[in-house]
Amino acid sequence: MTEAPIISARGLRKVYRAGEVDVHALRGLDLDISRGEFVSIIGPSGSGKSTLFHILGGLTPPTSGSLTVAGYDLLKISEAERTRLRKTTVGFVFQKYNLLPTLTARDNILIARDIAGKPVELDADFNALLDLLGIRSRLAHKPRALSGGEQQRVAIARALVNHPAILLADEPTGNLDSENSTAVLALLGDLNRRLGQTILMITHNAEAAAYAHRIISMRDGRIVPND
Amino acid sequence: MINRLVFENLKHRPVRTLLSALAVGVQVTMILTLVGISKGMLEDQAVRAKGVGADLSIRPPGSSAIGLSGNFDERILPFVLKQPHVVLATGVLIAPTGPITSITGVDFPTFASMSGRFRFVEGRPIEQPDEVIVDDYYAKEHQLHPGSTVKIFNREWKVCGVFEQGKVARIIIPLGILQKLTANTGKLSVIWVKLDDPARTNEVIAELRRAGLAEYQIWSMADLISQMSPNNIPVLKTFTAVVIGLGVVIGFLVVFLSMYTAVLERTREIGVLKALGATPAYIVGILLRETALLAVFGTIAGIILTFGSRWLIETLVPGSLTQAIVPDWWPIAGVIAMGGALLGAAYPGLKAARQDAIEALSYD
Ligand SMILES: Nc1ncnc2c1ncn2[C@@H]1O[C@H](COP(=O)(O)OP(=O)(O)OP(=O)(O)O)[C@@H](O)[C@H]1O
Ligand SMILES: [Mg+2]
Numbered sequence: 001m002t003e004a005p006i007i008s009a010r011g012l013r014k015v016y017r018a019g020e021v022d023v024h025a026l027r028g029l030d031l032d033i034s035r036g037e038f039v040s041i042i043g044p045s046g047s048g049k050s051t052l053f054h055i056l057g058g059l060t061p062p063t064s065g066s067l068t069v070a071g072y073d074l075l076k077i078s079e080a081e082r083t084r085l086r087k088t089t090v091g092f093v094f095q096k097y098n099l100l101p102t103l104t105a106r107d108n109i110l111i112a113r114d115i116a117g118k119p120v121e122l123d124a125d126f127n128a129l130l131d132l133l134g135i136r137s138r139l140a141h142k143p144r145a146l147s148g149g150e151q152q153r154v155a156i157a158r159a160l161v162n163h164p165a166i167l168l169a170d171e172p173t174g175n176l177d178s179e180n181s182t183a184v185l186a187l188l189g190d191l192n193r194r195l196g197q198t199i200l201m202i203t204h205n206a207e208a209a210a211y212a213h214r215i216i217s218m219r220d221g222r223i224v225p226n227d
Numbered sequence: 228m229i230n231r232l233v234f235e236n237l238k239h240r241p242v243r244t245l246l247s248a249l250a251v252g253v254q255v256t257m258i259l260t261l262v263g264i265s266k267g268m269l270e271d272q273a274v275r276a277k278g279v280g281a282d283l284s285i286r287p288p289g290s291s292a293i294g295l296s297g298n299f300d301e302r303i304l305p306f307v308l309k310q311p312h313v314v315l316a317t318g319v320l321i322a323p324t325g326p327i328t329s330i331t332g333v334d335f336p337t338f339a340s341m342s343g344r345f346r347f348v349e350g351r352p353i354e355q356p357d358e359v360i361v362d363d364y365y366a367k368e369h370q371l372h373p374g375s376t377v378k379i380f381n382r383e384w385k386v387c388g389v390f391e392q393g394k395v396a397r398i399i400i401p402l403g404i405l406q407k408l409t410a411n412t413g414k415l416s417v418i419w420v421k422l423d424d425p426a427r428t429n430e431v432i433a434e435l436r437r438a439g440l441a442e443y444q445i446w447s448m449a450d451l452i453s454q455m456s457p458n459n460i461p462v463l464k465t466f467t468a469v470v471i472g473l474g475v476v477i478g479f480l481v482v483f484l485s486m487y488t489a490v491l492e493r494t495r496e497i498g499v500l501k502a503l504g505a506t507p508a509y510i511v512g513i514l515l516r517e518t519a520l521l522a523v524f525g526t527i528a529g530i531i532l533t534f535g536s537r538w539l540i541e542t543l544v545p546g547s548l549t550q551a552i553v554p555d556w557w558p559i560a561g562v563i564a565m566g567g568a569l570l571g572a573a574y575p576g577l578k579a580a581r582q583d584a585i586e587a588l589s590y591d
Pocket of ligand 2: 049050051170
C-alpha cells in the first residue's frame with residue numbers, strides 16, 4: 001500500500017488517574033489502519049479496547065507515544081481541535097443508549113448536522129443510505145418506539161451523516177439478539193464495501209469479528225498476535 | 228434544531244417544567260402584586276384627595292403627601308381664610324385606626340360647600356353623635372349597611388350611610404367628635420383650600436409661606452398628587468427591593484434545582500452530544516434556552532396570576548387594599564425572572580459543559 005495509513009499509533013500509552021492509583025489502560029500500543037479497511041478489535045474485558053476508541057475519536061487525550069488520525073496529531077492538538085475531530089472526522093456508535101430519547105430518529109440524525117454546522121437536512125445520497133439501513137420509514141419515531149436493532153441502525157446513520165473518515169463502533173451488537181446482530185453486521189460490511197467506509201469495530205463475539213477484513217487482538221493495553 | 232431539542236426536553240418532564248415555570252410565575256406575581264398594590268392604593272388616595280375639590284392643601288411641618296406628622300392648631304383656618312384669593316377652607320382630622328386604616332373627622336358644612344354633597348349609595352348623612360358614614364368599598368369589605376354597627380376606638384358606631392368612594396376618606400365622622408374622642412380638641416391634620424382662581428395657586432402658596440406658614444407643607448393639588456407615587460415612599464421602595472430580592476432568590480433556587488436534576492439525568496445524553504462533536508457552548512446553550520423558555524412561561528403565568536390576585540383583593544378586601552395592574556412593570560418583572568433563572572442555570576450549565584464524556588458514556 002502506498003497511501004499513508006489513516007490511523008497510525010506508536011508506543012501509545014494512556015494512564016487514568018483513579019483516585020490515588022494510576023490505571024494503565026494502554027501500555028505501548030502500535031497500530032496501523034489503512035483507509036477503507038474494516039477491522040475488528042477483540043480482547044478480554046479491561047484490555048483497553050474502549051480506551052483506544054475514546055482516544056482515536058478525540059474524547060480523551062493519550063498520555064504518551066505518538067498517534068495520528070486522519071492527519072490530526074493527537075498528542076499535540078488542543079481540546080477545541082479534538083472537538084473538531086469528533087465533529088468532522090470520526091463517527092461513534094456505542095453499545096446502547098446512543099440516541100437522545102426526547103428526539104425522533106430523524107432529529108437524532110439531524111442534530112449531528114446541526115452540531116457540525118451543516119445544513120440541517122438529508123440529501124438524496126443520504127436517503128439512499130437510509131434505505132440501505134432499512135430505517136427510512138421509521139424516522140418519525142422516538143427511540144422508545146424503535147427496536148434495539150433499529151436504534152443501532154439509526155445510530156449508525158447518525159454517525160455517518162457528516163461523512164466521517166472513520167466509523168468507530170464499540171460493541172454495536174452487544175445489546176442485540178442474533179437476528180438483529182446479523183443485520184447490523186451485514187450492514188457494516190455493506191457500508192465498507194459499497195462506500196469504502198473505514199470501520200473499526202470492537203466486539204466480544206468471534207462470529208461478529210469475522211465480518212471484518214482483519215481482526216486485531218488486545219490484551220493488557222497492547223496488541224497481541226492472533227492465536 | 229436545537230430549539231426542537233429544548234422544547235422536547237421541557238415536554239419530556241412536564242411536571243418539572245410546570246412547577247419550575249409556576250415558581251417563576253409566583254415570583255413575578257409577588258413583584259407585580261406588590262407594585263400593583265402600591266400603585267393602586269396611592270391612586271386611590273389621589274382620587275380621594277382630588278374628590279375634595281380643593282386647589283391646595285396645608286399639612287403640618289415635616290409631613291409628606293402620604294404621611295402626616297402630628298396635628299396643628301385649627302386657629303390657622305380663619306387665618307388662611309383671610310388671605311387674598313382664598314374663598315373656602317375646610318379642615319379635617321385624621322386618626323389612625325390600624326397600620327393602613329384611619330378614620331377622618333370632617334366639618335360637614337364647609338366640606339360640602341367645597342366638595343359638594345356626599346352621594347349616598349345607601350342611607351343618609353350623619354344626624355346622631357354615634358353615627359358614622361363609610362364608603363362603598365369599605366362597606367363591601369365589611370358587609371356594612373345602614374343600621375350595621377362598627378367598633379372603632381373601643382366604641383360601637385352605627386353606620387347611617389354608605390357613600391360613593393372618592394371623597395377624602397373611607398370612614399368619616401364629624402370633626403368635633405373625632406377631636407374630642409382622640410384628645411385633639413382644636414387640632415387639625417390637613418386644611419384644604421379653594422381659591423377664586425386656580426391659576427393663582429402658586430402665587431397664593433408663596434403668599435401663605437410669607438404670611439407665617441413657612442414651615443408648613445403647602446402643596447398644590449397637582450404637586451400633591453404627583454407626590455403620591457411609590458418612588459416617594461422610602462419604605463415602599465425598600466420593601467419592593469426586598470420582594471424583588473426574594474423573587475430572584477426563589478427563581479434562582481428553583482431553576483438551579485430543576486436544571487441540576489436535568490443535567491444529572493442527562494449525563495448520558497450530554498456524553499452522546501459531546502461524542503458528536505458538540506462544544507461546551509452548544510451544550511450550555513441548550514440548558515440556557517430551556518431556562519429562558521421557563522422564565523418566559525413563568526412570566527406569562529405570573530402576569531395572569533396578577534389578575535387573579537387583583538380579583539381576590541377586590542372580592543375580599545376592597546376597603547383595605549386596591550391593586551392596580553401595572554403593565555409598565557411586566558417587562559421589568561420579566562427581566563428579573565429571567566435574571567434569577569439564568570443565574571440558577573449557570574452552575575448546572577457549567578457542570579454539564581465540564582462533564583467528562585467518557586464517564587458519561589460508560590454503562591454502569
Ligand atoms: N475513565 C476512566 N477512569 C479510570 N479508569 C478507567 C477509565 N476508563 C477505563 N478505565 C480503566 O482502563 C482499563 C481499560 O478499560 P476499557 O474500558 O478500555 O476496557 P475494554 O477493553 O473496553 O473492556 P470491556 O470489554 O469490558 O468494555 C480498565 O482497567 C478500566 O477500569
Ligand atoms: Mg469497552
